[in-house]
Amino acid sequence: MRLGTVIGRITLTIKEPVYTGGRLLIVQPFSREQFAGAPAVPLAKGSSLVVYDELGAGDGCIVGFTEGAEATQPFAGPAPVDAYVACIVNQINYEPPRHT
Amino acid sequence: MLLARIDGTIVATACHPSMAGHRNVICQPLDAQGREEGTPVLAVDPLGAGLHQRVILSTDGSATRELVGDPKTPLRNLIIGIVDN
Numbered sequence: 001m002r003l004g005t006v007i008g009r010i011t012l013t014i015k016e017p018v019y020t021g022g023r024l025l026i027v028q029p030f031s032r033e034q035f036a037g038a039p040a041v042p043l044a045k046g047s048s049l050v051v052y053d054e055l056g057a058g059d060g061c062i063v064g065f066t067e068g069a070e071a072t073q074p075f076a077g078p079a080p081v082d083a084y085v086a087c088i089v090n091q092i093n094y095e096p097p098r099h100t
Numbered sequence: 101m102l103l104a105r106i107d108g109t110i111v112a113t114a115c116h117p118s119m120a121g122h123r124n125v126i127c128q129p130l131d132a133q134g135r136e137e138g139t140p141v142l143a144v145d146p147l148g149a150g151l152h153q154r155v156i157l158s159t160d161g162s163a164t165r166e167l168v169g170d171p172k173t174p175l176r177n178l179i180i181g182i183v184d185n
Binding site: 055088 | 119126175
């Protein structure tokens, strides 16, 4: 699971039936600096991804998302989903050792 | 399996039902020399590892599904050992 910031949302009219009930968010994965409290930059180095969300995360929320095969586990059958919001994060306690 | 260091924890109220009651920690992957490698990831910690302790991180989803007892859990990363030496 990785952390990311919700930066947008995607609306689909015609879609796979498995997508019904959730929504698709655009999520920018956290850099190490952001774990330490740095604000999200408008244009990050890494690419953003589309994440399926059933919890109702809004713009600017920090979410934990899983990728790969585990992202499809919550669905009843095979689903074309690459990333899935597993939790909406309230608080991050990040304290890396100072000497490194 | 990866060598990693515990760099913190997260608190999440709204989460997949299978995550309730499980501790989630921020793990910084380390290379063979103990240097930081890549961005931190989150993992389920059934062992109660302390801050800055080195741990072994498994990325096997089936082991995690067995641990949380829910075949539908989206969780994958799991701490399977605390490194002494």
